[in-house]
Amino acid sequence: MAMATTxxxxxxxxxxxxxxxxxxxxxxxxxxxxxPLAFLLFFFVLxxxxxxxxxxxxxxxxxxxxxxxIQNYVKIxxxxxxWQATWVGLKNGVFTAFFSVVLSFPVAYYLVYRAxxxxxxxxxxxxxxxxxxxxxxxxxxxLGTNGVINSFLLSTGIIDKPLEIILFSPFAxxxxxxxxxxxxxxxxxxxxxxxxxxxxxxxxxxxxxxGPAVLYKVILPMTYKGIVGSFMxxxxxxxGDYVTPQLLGGxxxxxxxxxxxxxxxxxxxxxxxxxxxxxxxxxFIIVYIVFVQILRLARVAPGRRYHG
Amino acid sequence: MLRAYLSTYLFFLFAPIAMIVLFSFHSTPxxxxxxxxxxxxxxxxxxxxxxxxxxxxxxxxxxxxxxxVTTILGTLAALALIRMRGSFRRVFELLNxxxxxxxxxxxxxxxxxxxxEIGLPRSLVTVTIAHVLFTLPFFVETMRSRITYxxxxxxxxxxxxxxxQFQTFRLVTIPILLPTIVGAAILTFALSFDxxxxxxxxxxxxxxxxxxxxxMLRRTVDPSINAASVLALALSxxxxxxxxxxxxxxxxxxxxxRVAELEGE
Numbered sequence: 001m002a003m004a005t006t007x008x009x010x011x012x013x014x015x016x017x018x019x020x021x022x023x024x025x026x027x028x029x030x031x032x033x034x035x036p037l038a039f040l041l042f043f044f045v046l047x048x049x050x051x052x053x054x055x056x057x058x059x060x061x062x063x064x065x066x067x068x069x070i071q072n073y074v075k076i077x078x079x080x081x082x083w084q085a086t087w088v089g090l091k092n093g094v095f096t097a098f099f100s101v102v103l104s105f106p107v108a109y110y111l112v113y114r115a116x117x118x119x120x121x122x123x124x125x126x127x128x129x130x131x132x133x134x135x136x137x138x139x140x141x142x143l144g145t146n147g148v149i150n151s152f153l154l155s156t157g158i159i160d161k162p163l164e165i166i167l168f169s170p171f172a173x174x175x176x177x178x179x180x181x182x183x184x185x186x187x188x189x190x191x192x193x194x195x196x197x198x199x200x201x202x203x204x205x206x207x208x209x210x211g212p213a214v215l216y217k218v219i220l221p222m223t224y225k226g227i228v229g230s231f232m233x234x235x236x237x238x239x240g241d242y243v244t245p246q247l248l249g250g251x252x253x254x255x256x257x258x259x260x261x262x263x264x265x266x267x268x269x270x271x272x273x274x275x276x277x278x279x280x281x282x283x284f285i286i287v288y289i290v291f292v293q294i295l296r297l298a299r300v301a302p303g304r305r306y307h308g
Numbered sequence: 309m310l311r312a313y314l315s316t317y318l319f320f321l322f323a324p325i326a327m328i329v330l331f332s333f334h335s336t337p338x339x340x341x342x343x344x345x346x347x348x349x350x351x352x353x354x355x356x357x358x359x360x361x362x363x364x365x366x367x368x369x370x371x372x373x374x375x376x377v378t379t380i381l382g383t384l385a386a387l388a389l390i391r392m393r394g395s396f397r398r399v400f401e402l403l404n405x406x407x408x409x410x411x412x413x414x415x416x417x418x419x420x421x422x423x424x425e426i427g428l429p430r431s432l433v434t435v436t437i438a439h440v441l442f443t444l445p446f447f448v449e450t451m452r453s454r455i456t457y458x459x460x461x462x463x464x465x466x467x468x469x470x471x472x473q474f475q476t477f478r479l480v481t482i483p484i485l486l487p488t489i490v491g492a493a494i495l496t497f498a499l500s501f502d503x504x505x506x507x508x509x510x511x512x513x514x515x516x517x518x519x520x521x522x523x524m525l526r527r528t529v530d531p532s533i534n535a536a537s538v539l540a541l542a543l544s545x546x547x548x549x550x551x552x553x554x555x556x557x558x559x560x561x562x563x564x565x566r567v568a569e570l571e572g573e
Contacts, residue, residue: 029389029397032384032385036382036444039444040444051418110314120314123321127321127325131540132504132518133521133537137537138328138537139324141331179320236410243505260413260417265509270421280411
């Protein structure tokens with residue numbers, strides 16, 4: 001056999017080195033991403049797909065029959081009870097998100113521009129980690145028939161029998177959900193506001209902007225992403241919650257989240273529950289679109305006007 | 309005025325929790341002020357309850373396993389994100405973030421459908437899988453600021469100076485990211501320890517602490533709920549405080565080393 005020539009070597013080296021064409025070449029960092037990617041594909045993407053497929057099946061006496069149909073969706077769209085529950089859930093979400101953001105905004109301002117230490121931020125973080133269930137339970141203790149407020153009002157003689165309306169009402173759900181969401185809403189706002197340097201505010205002041213103008217024309221547009229994030233996070237977690245409505249909401253406080261959870265916990269019509277879950281997600285997306293449009297109309301969204 | 313508002317805000321956050329702590333030491337079952345006396349009876353009752361002790365231990369186990377798996381997956385994801393560019397990075401980022409952009413309920417029912425489909429019986433294993441899915445986005449988000457400012461040229465410099473790929477990783481990449489990794493791992497434990505919404509759907513016969521508290525909540529008004537709640541709180545706070553302290557000490561040591569270095573010159 002003839003000895004390989006130099007050109008052969010170069011050719012074979014080229015062959016080895018040549019990168020694979022597009023769909024086969026692994027992008028940079030792929031090797032590292034492989035494991036987490038596999039986990040997410042298998043335990044996140046796949047389950048969501050299965051859930052979606054399930055929503056087109058039917059359940060008969062607790063057995064899922066894989067027959068494609070849209071009965072579940074038809075049933076839901078015509079069920080007044082579901083829409084009633086959806087409405088309660090969306091209201092819970094919107095009220096909670098609105099108050100969480102509005103109440104946290106001044107605190108975020110204080111923490112970013114005024115506070116000298118991080119003590120308050122740590123305190124808020126701490127309350128974020130005080131168990132979710134414990135806080136729901138605390139509110140039940142406060143608002144309950146034999147709870148702190150009623151006992152106080154009874155003992156002072158302001159009322160002569162316990163007020164039932166405080167507990168087991170959408171109001172009880174919302175105040176508890178606000179209490180739960182506040183720390184999270186605040187943290188998102190703080191991290192967004194950290195990007196707005198103090199110098200920008202001073203510059204606006206020096207150029208003659210009033211206090212409200214600084215807020216409206218500098219802080220709000222620059223923290224826009226944080227505001228949307230904070231609102232949507234609180235909204236999704238509050239509107240999709242089923243624990244607070246179950247423990248505090250009473251009969252009028254039943255939400256779509258609770259209906260869905262019940263399908264998967266007790267009565268066991270999983271396909272119907274899956275379909276409800278996708279309808280619920282669709283309503284969340286609508287709320288997101290409406291919210292962003294409202295911010296745009298209120299002209300707090302950053303837009304062309306700043307460059308024109 | 310802002311300060312007065314701030315106090316009200318903090319009061320609103322902490323008053324309900326403080327109240328539970330107070331009632332956990334109450335000598336009578338009543339949940340009404342004024343309180344009648346101090347006692348530890350609810351705590352001793354709780355520890356006499358085998359179910360409570362078992363669920364507490366289960367929660368610790370799940371928390372530890374979740375932290376280990378999430379730390380490995382999350383660190384790999386973070387290291388990958390440092391190197392990634394373009395649309396693959398955006399897709400990967402989105403995928404890492406999405407699980408917390410959805411209600412916990414949605415994740416719970418999706419996972420339980422998957423487990424039923426592949427025939428995996430519900431146990432602490434499925435609970436751990438669910439917790440990893442739930443905590444991974446928080447882990448990666450915590451690492452994010454560190455990733456954004458990570459100077460990849462440091463790694464290149466080490467390689468140019470003759471370090472092997474593994475040496476670069478061990479001597480350059482990991483030391484830079486370690487404090488953040490430790491913090492994120494502790495956050496993961498605390499989140500897993502508290503998780504309830506998803507856990508309900510994927511747990512089998514073994515309960516975790518939140519599930520135990522939930523079963524008490526639904527049964528009767530048993531004042532040892534207060535004690536159980538306080539213990540759950542105390543453990544989370546303890547873990548977070550330990551984490552905070554270790555990060556603080558690490559930072560202090562790094563600063564001291566730096567000062568010593570400069571003085572030596």
